Amino acid sequence: MITIQDYINGLKKGKILGSKCKKCGNLMIPPKPVCSKCGSFDVEEVETTGKGVIRSFTVIYVAPEKFEDKAPYVVVLVSLNEGGAVMGRLIGVDPTKPEDIKIGAKVKFKPLIENGEQIVAFEPV
Amino acid sequence: MKSVDLIGIGMTKFGKRPDKTGRDLLAEAMQEAIMSVDKGIDPKKDIKALFVGYFTPTLYEHQAHYGPLSTEWLGLTGIPAFRTESACASGSAALATGYFAVASGIYDLVMVAGVEKMTTLDTPGVTDALSVAADNVFELPTGITFPGLFALMAQEYFEKYGGNWEDLQAVTLKNHYNGSLNPKAQFQAKISDIAQKIAIKKNVTFKDEMDFLKSKYNPMVAYPLRLFDCSPISDGASVAFLASEEISSRFTDKPLRIKGIGISTDTIALSGRADLTTSEACVNASSAAYEMAGITPDDVDIAELHDCFTINEVILSESLGFFKKGEGLKAAMEGRTALSGDKPINTDGGLKSKGHPVGATGIAMVHEIWKQLRGEAGKRQVKGNPKIGLTCNVGGSTASSMVFIFERSEK
Numbered sequence: 333m334i335t336i337q338d339y340i341n342g343l344k345k346g347k348i349l350g351s352k353c354k355k356c357g358n359l360m361i362p363p364k365p366v367c368s369k370c371g372s373f374d375v376e377e378v379e380t381t382g383k384g385v386i387r388s389f390t391v392i393y394v395a396p397e398k399f400e401d402k403a404p405y406v407v408v409l410v411s412l413n414e415g416g417a418v419m420g421r422l423i424g425v426d427p428t429k430p431e432d433i434k435i436g437a438k439v440k441f442k443p444l445i446e447n448g449e450q451i452v453a454f455e456p457v
Numbered sequence: 458m459k460s461v462d463l464i465g466i467g468m469t470k471f472g473k474r475p476d477k478t479g480r481d482l483l484a485e486a487m488q489e490a491i492m493s494v495d496k497g498i499d500p501k502k503d504i505k506a507l508f509v510g511y512f513t514p515t516l517y518e519h520q521a522h523y524g525p526l527s528t529e530w531l532g533l534t535g536i537p538a539f540r541t542e543s544a545c546a547s548g549s550a551a552l553a554t555g556y557f558a559v560a561s562g563i564y565d566l567v568m569v570a571g572v573e574k575m576t577t578l579d580t581p582g583v584t585d586a587l588s589v590a591a592d593n594v595f596e597l598p599t600g601i602t603f604p605g606l607f608a609l610m611a612q613e614y615f616e617k618y619g620g621n622w623e624d625l626q627a628v629t630l631k632n633h634y635n636g637s638l639n640p641k642a643q644f645q646a647k648i649s650d651i652a653q654k655i656a657i658k659k660n661v662t663f664k665d666e667m668d669f670l671k672s673k674y675n676p677m678v679a680y681p682l683r684l685f686d687c688s689p690i691s692d693g694a695s696v697a698f699l700a701s702e703e704i705s706s707r708f709t710d711k712p713l714r715i716k717g718i719g720i721s722t723d724t725i726a727l728s729g730r731a732d733l734t735t736s737e738a739c740v741n742a743s744s745a746a747y748e749m750a751g752i753t754p755d756d757v758d759i760a761e762l763h764d765c766f767t768i769n770e771v772i773l774s775e776s777l778g779f780f781k782k783g784e785g786l787k788a789a790m791e792g793r794t795a796l797s798g799d800k801p802i803n804t805d806g807g808l809k810s811k812g813h814p815v816g817a818t819g820i821a822m823v824h825e826i827w828k829q830l831r832g833e834a835g836k837r838q839v840k841g842n843p844k845i846g847l848t849c850n851v852g853g854s855t856a857s858s859m860v861f862i863f864e865r866s867e868k
Contacts, residue, residue, distance in 0.1 A: 336594050362595050362728060388616070388733060390608035391680035392600055396588055397581045399600040404677075407601045409609055409727060417728040421599050430680050435616050451598045 333365045334377050343450045346443050348380045348418055361416025382441025383457070384412040386434065391427045398447060404428065410439055410454055420452035461559045462705035462712035463863065464566075464698050465494035468824045471693035471812030472643035479511065479518055479574040480530040482694035486570065486817075487531055490696040493827075495709040498698060500533065505564035507531075507538040508554040510547030510571040511816040514540075516586040517577050527570065537564075544590035544852030545765060547571060548695065548819025549859035555699045556718055565701045571821070572694035573814035583690050587815070590853040592726040604679035604687055606727060606854045607766035611681060613733040614768060618783035622681040626670055627789040628767040629685050629809065635796060636806025638837040641824075643691055643812030686767040691812035695820035710867065711831055716845075717750030717862035719743055725856045734783075738858035739776040739849060746847075746860040747778075754778035757862070758843035759829050760800070761822035763851045764807040770794075773849055774802060777860070801839050804829060819850035819859065830865040 334351050339362060342349035351363035355372040361380060366373055387409045395403040406422040423442065425433055437456060444453035467489025469482050477485065491498055498504075509527050514520045524538035541550035548571025555569035575583055587603050596606070615621055629648060636642035637650065644651070652669035656662055663669040675683045698708075705712045721741035724730055730737070747753060754777060762777070764770035771785040779800050780788045788794060794802040805811050805825040808818060826846035828834040846863045 339594070362726070368729075388609040388612045390601075390605045390612065390682075391677070392602055392605050393677045393679065394580065394584060394602065394604065395600060396585045396597075396602060400581055402600060405600055407599050407605055407609075409733075419596050419599050419601060419726065419728050435612065446598075449598055 333373070334363045334375065335365070338377065339363055340450055343443055343452060348382050348412070348441055348452070350378045350380055350414065350416060351375045352378045359415050361412055361414065362418060380412050380414045382412070384410040384439060386437050386439055387411045387417055388435060389422060389433055391430050406433065408439070408454055418452060420454045423453050424455040458560050459562055460702040461556050461699050461715045462702055463715065463823065463827065464700045464705050464708040464712050465490050465498060466695070466697040466820070466824050466827045467491070467493055468641060468695040468817070468821050469693050470641050471691045471814055471821070473576050474692035475576065477692065479514060479520070479523070479572045479694070480526060482574065482692060483509070483527055483570055483572050483696065484531060486694040486696040487568070490698060494698065495711065496707065498708055503566050504533060504536060504568045504698070506536055506558055506567045507533060508541055508551040508567065508569050509538070510541045510549070510551035510819060512542060512544055512547045512573060513586050513589065517574050543857040545763070545815045546819060546850045546852035546857040546859050547816040548821070549848070549850040549861070552697070552819055552823065552861065553718060553720060553859060556715060559699050559701050562701070565704050567699050568696060569699060569820060570694065570696045571817040571819055573816040574692050575690045575814060576692050580690065595726040595728055602679060604682050604766060607768055608679040608682045609727060610733045610772060610854070611768040614772065617734055618786070620786045623667065624786055624790055625686065625767045625771070626667065628764065628770050629670065630666060631789065631795050632764060632803050632807040632809040635804055635837055636810025638835070639805045639811060642806045642810050643689055644806070644810045648685070682766060682768070688765045688808035688813035691814040693812060693814035693817045693821070695817045695824055697820050697823060712866060713827060713830055713863040714866045715861060716864045717746035717752070719745030719749070719860040721745070721858050723856045723858070725853055727854055734772060736772055736776040736851070736855040736858060738855050739773055739851065739860070742858040742860040743777045743849065746862050750862040752845065752862065756845055757847045758841070758845050759804060759826065759839055760802050760847045760849065761805070761825055762802055762807070762849050763818070764803055764809050765813060767809065770802060770807065777847070777849060796837060796839060804834065804837050804839055819848065822848040822850055823861065823863070826863050830863065
């Protein structure tokens with residue numbers, strides 16, 4: 333059964349994991365241990381390419397305490413090529429120029445360690 | 458199943474209340490609720506159970522166990538009581554629990570309450586406290602905030618249906634106008650009043666309201682949403698009494714009947730959703746409530762929608778079926794949701810202007826429906842003798858959605 337720890341270990345190895353229902357074929361990214369369509373527990377781990385396009389984005393100016401020194405920074409929701417979506421930080425762009433960030437632009441996964449924590453980041457392709 | 462009537466309701470003024478803790482605010486709201494019961498209520502004798510919604514008392518007051526804490530402070534020790542938590546829908550969770558308790562026949566009269574004492578923390582602290590309603594693995598490590606989550610929805614809305622941030626200010630202007638007519642509101646001021654005040658204080662001039670809203674005095678919080686797109690940090694409480702139909706006439710001849718209730722969930726993480734411009738949970742919750750009440754969205758005379766951020770009022774107005782998909786923003790711009798419009802929304806100023814002490818919000822929404830349907834809303838009273846009112850209170854980025862439909866019944 334896939335766990336949160338499996339997902340985080342995947343990120344550390346440079347992979348965004350998903351899961352796939354062996355009964356109905358439903359693909360879940362991020363992964364879930366139980367099929368969101370048919371309810372089956374017969375679910376297997378799958379790897380994604382980490383490539384996709386920007387589905388939506390925002391620039392955070394008022395940040396939570398532990399991110400205050402990083403603001404402003406860009407957070408994106410990325411539609412992965414395999415399906416599903418993942419939220420992450422967008423790096424390699426100027427957060428003060430949101431007009432230059434385009435919905436639909438291609439990005440790829442870039443593992444990032446911040447404050448000792450493994451986080452999901454994307455960079456433009 | 459028994460029908461359930463709302464027989465009385467009260468709320469504190471919302472805003473910064475440095476003089477009062479959470480339990481003190483509950484006492485203030487309860488006293489007003491008692492006064493609102495037309496034929497009187499004896500709390501010691503009549504209240505059989507208490508359910509209190511409070512999202513994060515542990516973070517704001519280092520206090521949990523708010524059920525017995527409340528009964529003790531309010532002179533009710535001994536009756537069944539517990540806290541309900543469903544993020545920003547914690548108050549509606551108390552209301553729903555109270556409804557179930559009375560409808561089931563277990564108790565004939567219950568008190569439901571909501572409270573949040575937020576101003577004990579500074580803005581980054583509150584941002585942190587609120588963020589625990591989001592997913593701690595798939596969302597929070599990115600540095601996303603609640604304004605950020607709703608900014609993602611706004612961006613997808615503009616991309617899909619057109620419109621822009623300036624258009625969205627129709628909601629800001631309307632809700633601040635409504636709030637200026639509400640003595641309980643945190644901001645009893647129109648945007649033009651606020652702009653004028655800042656202009657004098659900072660010795661600057663603004664051409665008009667939009668000039669102010671685009672200025673540095675309305676700073677960016679999460680692009681494209683600015684400060685006045687966000688509901689404020691507030692203290693406040695609300696209290697209501699629910700009674701079974703069999704005994705409600707002992708307390709009032711003008712109760713509001715709870716005609717419909719609908720509750721639904723969605724993925725907490727936005728990444729799990731196919732469409733950020735519709736709240737599926739609100740679609741499901743409202744469909745269930747409409748079916749139970751035997752009405753359609755067109756039958757709703759007034760509605761209180763969870764405008765924690767301006768964009769959410771637009772999204773909910775579509776998800777609840779008041780307007781077609783992609784037409785909610787236009788409806789707000791055309792004034793259709795104003796006090797004088799054909800579908801008045803957030804006549805009390807909404808969360809935006811009235812304030813949003815998270816746990817208190819669900820029942821505070823009902824407070825406005827009570828005032829409007831009983832013709833007691835004063836300067837902001839909607840014309841045409843409204844009969845059916847709806848509340849839609851959501852938790853997080855609408856992962857918890859709760860809808861209630863009320864109808865005025867004259868006995």
